Amino acid sequence: MNLTLKIWRQKNAQDAGKIVDYSLTGVSPDMSFLEMLDVLNQQLIDKGEEPIAFDHDCREGICGTCSLYINGRAHGPDTKITACQLHMRSFKDGDTIYIEPWRAKAFPVIKDLIVDRTSFDRIQQAGGFISVNTSGNTQDANAIPIKKENADKAFDAATCIGCGACVASCKNSSAMLFVSAKVSQFALLPQGQVEATDRVLNMVKQMDEEGFGNCTNTGACEVECPKGISLENIARMNREYLKASLKA
């Protein structure tokens, strides 16, 4: 199929950036979206132009690196998948496709479609861990049985890949879904109880400092999250936060 691509080009963080048009022919429906961009880049290189910079690594939906805003949706038109899992069969001949980076104050653009998401790492550093030493002197793994239901819910929350689609989809650029996923994982497990108060307070504080917006319950994040992280996690975090604030 033949496509018109409208792609955000921005030389570096200082550059103003603009949409540039490209046309691409002979795209196969079996190609992944990123393979389609590979083909375009190959043509640009052959013509002596600079290829489009975009982030990617695993290309199977698990590393959270790819971050494309496609036709106004984070990770594109299909649901519950990342941009790298999107295939061209989701488009049709003659389509025009807009490709832009995540847009949020806390995710500045590095180049073209690549943004800086280190703010996410700093939130995790503020409390996204359990303070056990990695010494090998812990108790037997089966010493604390955990209800399957809680273990499963903790797992579901823990499957967040840190891609940032929730932030990109939110009109307030809120990171609540991302932060609540980590807070929930530990809130659901006995191991996480000891530091629960500090964890939620510190992580939320860092989130605010990084310039993410407030949550106004629009639910856009849940819709676009490739891993189906549920809004329930935000509710759980709000309860944790309230509990912690009362204690503190």
Added chain:
Amino acid sequence: MSVFDAKTPDGPLAEKWTNHKNKINLVNPANKRLIDVIIVGTGLAGGSAAATLAELGYNVKAFCFQDSPRRAHSIAAQGGINAAKNYQGDGDSTYRLFYDTVKGGDYRSREENVYRLAEVSTNIIDQCVAQGVPFAREYGGLLDNRSFGGVLVSRTFYAKGQTGQQLLLGAYAAMNRQIARGKIKMYTRHEMLDVVIVDGKARGIIARNLVTGEIERHSAHAVVLGTGGYGNAFYLSTYAMGSNVTAAWKAHKRGAYFANPCYTQIHPTCIPVSGDHQSKLTLMSESLRNDGRIWVPKHKEDVQAIREGRLKPTQIPEENRDYYLERRYPAFGNLVPRDVASRAAKERCDAGYGVNQTGEAVYLDFAAAIERYGKEQAHVKGLDENNKELVQQLGKEVVSNKYGNLFQMYEKIVDQNPYETPMMIYPAVHYTMGGLWCDYNLMTTVPGLYAIGEANFSDHGANRLGASALMQGLADGYFVLPYTIGDYLADDIRTGPISTESPEFEAAEKNVRDQIDRLINSNGNKSVDHFHKRLGKIMWNKCGMSRNAEDLASAITEIRELREEFWKDVKVPGTATEYNEELAKAGRVADFLELGELFAKDALERNESCGGHFREEYQTPEGEALRDKKYQYVSAWEYVGDPSKAKHHKEQLEYHNIEVKERSYK
């Protein structure tokens, strides 16, 4: 030769590690503060090492090329992690895990290392649970297990199809705790491009900031490489796009021996290639072989009809299907080790039974499992076991609970629903058992330079068993290196900070700049990918699932020629002082083009078949790998100016605690 001593401790096998720990030098906590350690790589190996060394008090600088340590390739591991916990009471033990691993590796791994791995495996699970890793559990609240290929017990711990993700996020969290304490300084989007050796010791690295293009010098008292495997030499593989050999290869060029480069794992269950545009291959976890049955049609007419779209696999009756693994290996059936399963698939496809257009695919079928689970559930719930629809529905629920994300992944890529029709799979490059040679302390032949995780060669011999790479990465990083590195660093408590102003740093930086200049200014006509794809084709066709002397010899020549052409005709757009992925890729491909040659040379030297290394000249009448006692050694190659001149060293392997037998899974 003194540099080439495996330093395995004396004493009975089961006591070696404990004795060794009791005897090695320690660094006291106050002195650890005076010591810097560089860790390149933040996967399971590097991440766990960084967290642990920082916790012990060392000053750690960690590097990765991704934008966050959480994105290392370990994140993609699906199926699980082994540990000899014997929670299932099915007769597992440290010895049995050791035995399975040595046998699985076709008696080409170092006995002492493997035993230690089995020994610390149980700690890993305890550690990870304490960190809040949400492993799968049973209804009683205890941890669940599954089986993997090549073993007869259930010792694999898992978190659905995302075990690597959960374990890596555990290590990442442990790192974050140390980053917050200021004990780890994290350098993301940085690529290491050389090791710096001062007075014969590894004292630092040269790294490129991938965002600004700046070349940076970093010094430390020791350097640890946890930089993963080199399977992307094949271009198409299940690795992440950025996985590379550069760090290990630069270390090799600075004196670290490279061991068994030809030992590559070709994983039997991956989604087949769909066309020329293909940039990577996707694994379907081995755990699927717990429930999936592998088959091809018995009759060529059916194969033909399927390829022409006249027949559906579900229409082929049982008696016309060839469950070739169950037929050939009744004891292990669909759970034979990977090398065996891959070759068997190739054998059927080469014989003309492949079920897709290209003739390179076999079926992995869940219909039987869905029915079995469905009946079981109906029974448990007191429902009608003869109600077909109900049984189907209940069965699919169970299968979805176990493998849901894998099924979804498959459907998104292939556009077919694996609950309704069998998956199509074919072998793909997946893991490299070879890597930097290291001794029992995980130190390479360069003093102060360590290799951990997939980057080293130590534990898997000629074939790795499923769920053992995660185990090894975490064993190295959490429980082995933190002890053994102290033995070396104990001599460095009075050294003081290492200067980056020395002539050695100067020279290494110049070396890096020269290569970058050459690439940027080469003004050729062909893209980096063009060369990478061609290299991949040579590797797959001549150094892949089966190899012979003639092909290997021609691969060596072809790769050398391709390398020369690359340096004359590669085109790298942009500049060196900005974010430039093509430039980064060019450097990686340049190194693959050197490694590829050594790879073929190593495969040619090994006149036997063992594990993943299958030489057509050496097979039993039934087509199984034919090992040769003469080759019971590790090949460790020393760099002397060019891959073709690499000097061959041998570490003889001895087995005192396990009988070296024919490896049979019948």
